[in-house]
Amino acid sequence: MKLIRLALRNLLRQKRRSILLGSAIAFGILFITLINGFTGSFIENVGENFSNLMAGHIFIDGVEKSSSGKDLYLIDDDSRIMDAIEKSGIEYNFLTKRSEIRGTLLFEGNGINQSIVGADWEKESYFKERIILKEGTFENLSDPHGIIVSSKIAERLNVQLGDHVIVKMQTYTGQQTAGDFTIAAISIDTGLFGSISCYANILYVNELLNIGPDKYLTLGIYLNNLIDTDPVTAKLLPELEKRINLFSRETTDDGNPFMAILEQQEEEEWDGVKYRLTTINDLLSEVEEIVRILNIAGLIIMLVLFAIIMVGITNTFRMVMFERIQEIGTMRAVGMHRSEVRALFLFEAFLLAIGGIISGYILSGITMFIISRVYWGVDTPLFMLLKNGYMTFRLAPLQIILNFVIVTILTLLAAFRPADKAAKLEPALALSTEK
Amino acid sequence: MAIVSLKEVKKTYPLGKTEVHAVKGVSFEIARGDFISIAGPSGSGKSTILNMIGCIDVPTAGTVELNGQITSGLTDREITELRHKFVGFIFQSFNLIPVLNVYENIEFPLLLGRNTPDQKQRKEWTEYLIEEVGLTDWAKHRPNELSGGQRQRVAIARSLATKPELVLADEPTANLDSETSEAIIGLMKKINIEMNTTFIFSTHDPTIVELAEHIIKLKDGLIASEYRRDK
Numbered sequence: 001m002k003l004i005r006l007a008l009r010n011l012l013r014q015k016r017r018s019i020l021l022g023s024a025i026a027f028g029i030l031f032i033t034l035i036n037g038f039t040g041s042f043i044e045n046v047g048e049n050f051s052n053l054m055a056g057h058i059f060i061d062g063v064e065k066s067s068s069g070k071d072l073y074l075i076d077d078d079s080r081i082m083d084a085i086e087k088s089g090i091e092y093n094f095l096t097k098r099s100e101i102r103g104t105l106l107f108e109g110n111g112i113n114q115s116i117v118g119a120d121w122e123k124e125s126y127f128k129e130r131i132i133l134k135e136g137t138f139e140n141l142s143d144p145h146g147i148i149v150s151s152k153i154a155e156r157l158n159v160q161l162g163d164h165v166i167v168k169m170q171t172y173t174g175q176q177t178a179g180d181f182t183i184a185a186i187s188i189d190t191g192l193f194g195s196i197s198c199y200a201n202i203l204y205v206n207e208l209l210n211i212g213p214d215k216y217l218t219l220g221i222y223l224n225n226l227i228d229t230d231p232v233t234a235k236l237l238p239e240l241e242k243r244i245n246l247f248s249r250e251t252t253d254d255g256n257p258f259m260a261i262l263e264q265q266e267e268e269e270w271d272g273v274k275y276r277l278t279t280i281n282d283l284l285s286e287v288e289e290i291v292r293i294l295n296i297a298g299l300i301i302m303l304v305l306f307a308i309i310m311v312g313i314t315n316t317f318r319m320v321m322f323e324r325i326q327e328i329g330t331m332r333a334v335g336m337h338r339s340e341v342r343a344l345f346l347f348e349a350f351l352l353a354i355g356g357i358i359s360g361y362i363l364s365g366i367t368m369f370i371i372s373r374v375y376w377g378v379d380t381p382l383f384m385l386l387k388n389g390y391m392t393f394r395l396a397p398l399q400i401i402l403n404f405v406i407v408t409i410l411t412l413l414a415a416f417r418p419a420d421k422a423a424k425l426e427p428a429l430a431l432s433t434e435k
Numbered sequence: 436m437a438i439v440s441l442k443e444v445k446k447t448y449p450l451g452k453t454e455v456h457a458v459k460g461v462s463f464e465i466a467r468g469d470f471i472s473i474a475g476p477s478g479s480g481k482s483t484i485l486n487m488i489g490c491i492d493v494p495t496a497g498t499v500e501l502n503g504q505i506t507s508g509l510t511d512r513e514i515t516e517l518r519h520k521f522v523g524f525i526f527q528s529f530n531l532i533p534v535l536n537v538y539e540n541i542e543f544p545l546l547l548g549r550n551t552p553d554q555k556q557r558k559e560w561t562e563y564l565i566e567e568v569g570l571t572d573w574a575k576h577r578p579n580e581l582s583g584g585q586r587q588r589v590a591i592a593r594s595l596a597t598k599p600e601l602v603l604a605d606e607p608t609a610n611l612d613s614e615t616s617e618a619i620i621g622l623m624k625k626i627n628i629e630m631n632t633t634f635i636f637s638t639h640d641p642t643i644v645e646l647a648e649h650i651i652k653l654k655d656g657l658i659a660s661e662y663r664r665d666k
């Protein structure tokens with residue numbers, strides 16, 4: 001259409017003004033894209049970080065009621081679970097078997113309540129990629145009593161490499177006992193969650209817990225992908241239910257399955273071991289709430305931002321209409337229809353929107369590229385939101401298209417009234433208006 | 436049949452609480468192929484009458500007929516189509532579209548409305564018109580690169596784009612020096628003869644008036660005199 005060409009030239013006529021309006025649109029797009037991109041990867045990063053921290057996406061543990069009514073956690077014999085995993089045909093990256101001590105670490109009068117995770121570190125090779133050592137080496141864990149503590153814990157206990165620390169704890173059945181560890185390595189603190197765990201060898205941890213060497217507390221299934229969590233769970237559950245006594249993950253009114261399990265555990269009576277299956281998503285549902293709030297806040301800010309931009313566009317187009325009033329009169333005189341005048345102005349708004357939006361996306365791309373190159377470090381409170389210390393962005397194509405459409409429509413709406421006014425000008429009056 | 440016929444046409448403009456009687460009852464006829472001047476002092480109603488003939492303004496009373504068709508009571512769409520097909524406009528201050536070059540300005544009316552002629556037809560006709568007004572070397576220039584006389588030549592060519600039967604020129608020479616003015620009227624006259632297009636132009640310049648064959652003199656919104664000069 002020839003009108004588009006005329007619209008483009010009109011837009012270029014007042015370059016500075018068009019660039020200003022286009023930049024305002026671009027800035028709005030940049031803003032909303034950064035928020036969307038950040039929240040888009042938020043869940044994923046938090047999920048990945050949690051899964052690394054907890055060594056899995058799906059967790060199975062067993063609970064037994066002791067004679068005194070206390071819950072005792074233990075996977076006594078995992079053969080039926082392994083069978084179920086195999087029969088379900090699910091795909092996963094690896095399995096982790098972990099035991100855990102909750103006790104007090106003591107060193108020269110300093111004490112600290114701490115959980116100590118025991119695993120077979122030879123098998124859990126991925127562990128070495130996730131934990132960054134400040135001092136010492138992973139090889140030091142070949143000492144059966146070796147322990148890795150975070151720098152924060154080391155500082156609070158005032159321990160150094162090779163120091164011996166005592167742990168006061170309870171066995172699996174609740175007997176008081178004590179053990180001794182040697183500091184094998186000190187890891188860099190990964191912020192908020194860095195000091196949650198110390199790491200030791202499962203054999204010694206089991207010995208202290210007074211469970212057999214082949215037993216453990218939690219089986220973690222580490223999947224290839226966070227998003228596989230729900231489908232894999234759905235596949236695995238029926239196979240498990242056939243073989244072991246399992247707490248139901250059914251919830252009323254969309255509640256959290258983990259909460260439902262805890263409730264059953266509280267209320268029910270059972271014999272022997274009853275198993276719990278929990279997933280990373282049970283935890284992440286809380287995070288999703290945060291993301292939803294962030295997205296709503298982003299949307300509100302975007303609407304306010306664009307309301308301001310739209311007012312600017314409306315005013316500018318009104319000004320443009322007066323500036324070109326004789327021209328409009330002339331075009332109408334030589335045979336231009338009202339609809340064509342309106343279309344001409346709307347085309348100008350459309351091109352402005354397209355230009356602004358595309359520049360906005362290019363700008364967003366550059367900004368995200370630069371931000372994602374910045375290393376924030378692993379010992380920051382932001383760590384959970386980052387991917388190995390880098391900020392990442394993820395944008396759904398649908399979101400990009402949606403924002404494109406919304407902003408284009410808003411721009412057209414802003415220009416519509418001045419365009420309509422221009423279209424309805426009486427030609428004689430327009431021609432005789434003195435500027 | 437007359438190409439233009441005005442019957443007891445009146446035009447009143449509201450002006451604050453009072454009214455301005457710009458045209459107070461004017462009747463005349465213009466024959467096809469006429470080369471007519473509407474003359475009169477400032478404020479005598481020349482522009483108002485031309486606007487009503489050109490269907491960009493409507494009379495308060497009386498009727499304007501173009502080719503026997505009464506122009507009042509048509510919808511804006513019909514009026515616009517009538518203007519597009521039937522009337523060409525030339526303005527005192529040229530009124531070219533600044534972002535279009537000479538060629539594009541002349542072609543512009545051909546791109547409006549429905550029934551746009553195809554590219555080849557447009558090109559042929561536009562180039563013919565450019566040659567006709569003597570601007571072949573200036574086709575790619577924008578209006579701000581042209582002199583006043585050249586701009587008015589572009590406007591003349593544009594007014595002829597849709598091959599209208601009638602061209603209205605409201606003081607086409609008011610912004611031009613006398614030599615250029617005569618050349619512009621001369622060009623209009625040439626086209627009037629070649630294409631048999633009816634030209635109506637207004638002026639208050641006595642020497643320009645004399646270049647017309649049919650002259651209507653206005654005074655205070657009424658016809659003061661009307662006469663034809665022999666060719």
Ligand SMILES: Nc1ncnc2c1ncn2[C@@H]1O[C@H](COP(=O)(O)OP(=O)(O)OP(=O)(O)O)[C@@H](O)[C@H]1O
Nearest residue numbers: 448449450455457476477478479480481482483484
């Ligand atoms: N839109 C309008 N509103 C009010 N009065 C108007 C309007 N247009 C014209 N008039 C008045 O109508 C009268 C005739 O105006 P018109 O423009 O037709 O005169 P004209 O002969 O073309 O004068 P000029 O030589 O100055 O162009 C003048 O008194 C003018 O002030």
Ligand SMILES: [Mg+2]
Nearest residue numbers: 481482483605
């Ligand atoms: Mg006038």
